[in-house]
Amino acid sequence: MANAFPDDVLPEALRFRSPSPLVDIGANLTHQSFAHDLDAVLARARAANVAALILTGTDLEHARQAAALSDRHPGLYATAGVHPHDASGWNPTLAEHMAALYAHPNVVAVGECGLDFNRNFSTPAEQEQAFEAQLTLAAQHGLPLFIHERDAGQRMREMLESWRDDINQAVIHCFTADKDTLYGYLDLDLHIGLTAWLCDERRGHHLRPLVGDIPLERLMVETDCPYLLPRNLPARLKGRRHEPALLPWIVREIAHWRGMDEAALAAATTRSAAAFFRLPDSAVRATCQETTA
Template structure:
């Protein structure tokens, strides 16, 4: 159903508002591409009934920016962590600053943190050191974890298994791996975040066959914007920047492969996300 927007960035055919409020659990709104029109981006999200946005903090600078956004805009919350790409910079000062951020009311998760053995911008040993230090911070704060993993599923599971009794909940954000990795995470009682990757018929087809294996009470949805623009959009978008207003198209695709209605999937993922991040209600 079409709905009015504050500007014409989105073609009319991409403007649709589901009846169920949605939660985007991973929006990189601190990315420089959002600097020029952040207020409009958030307004479009609200118009598309994406009522709650979790803004990802991947290092101290971006976590502080995410907190500032959450203080400015109702319905926005922040995470605070150090991405594995930046793990080489981990030190006691970073740990101290993160610990302070985790005490802020706007911060609802530790992360984005984890392991990325695909690009190895930081060495595996540096990544593991920073990851375990952030697991300790999560255990201390009691906050849930917002996790990143690429080509490191077995090592990630081994580390998480040793910490599982100490940490609360955790979500593997932007999951794209295989069946064994998925079931390994589910066996650890983890949550799974799905993105527009599933809308890509070239790369996302293997993931589509796994969607039904994810219980709705463990599933959440995200854009990971400005990345991973869905390929199921019925019209072209100016540029290639993804944004939260397009989350309903991701929900549509996931619902198709989960064999449930869009309304059921939207309601379930919203309930799960609000409970996971301990948010009382959609703002």
């Protein structure tokens, strides 16, 4: 099938189309940079065969916006949580508002939540308190966790270990840590989300030999757009804003470092994402099954 991109925003060299439908598990489409052209962004994603997107809710406002977008656009779903940077604002009223969002049919995970001891915009104690509260909400509502972790792997594993029997599933989104941290997460039966960090010659080298160690059924893919634009794209992108249409390039890079077929990797990550987020029985899952039949 030929690419049918709706405009000329993406140069021809960046008009990728995945051989199998993809799920972008982390897209920050409530970011202001998408306010003026969201419909075109979604059209380009469809042209690239990115069939479903999980919109990241990092605070109450953005979680509500993500849920509202999911109501208006088929194939969009949302998470709802408080990022560790904003953990200092956690309180019982905020917890009640979040709990209300988890009743929304398109809110499919608690998060983005977790620990970030790299910047400490909120203190470690505040982060742990907010994360513990969101672990409680995930257990109460039977939802998976969408987790952020930077320089906090040991403490993250300690907290998750005490909750592992109560939490349905959890994914470490945008994994960037080392081998020991990866193996610790896999020992806890967590999923791993990979981004274009792998495509960064400055800091992604250590991830490349690790991608083959992630069991295929635990691997998912994401852009984390508008952040983390791949640095090794074959053409320059005007404006330097990352978007879901570029997810096939990330999948191609992961497939290369795993030494496997791109279509097989795409289909596997979509199966994992559909099961993890309990996406409806849709064309995404059906097509994915047909691809690997």
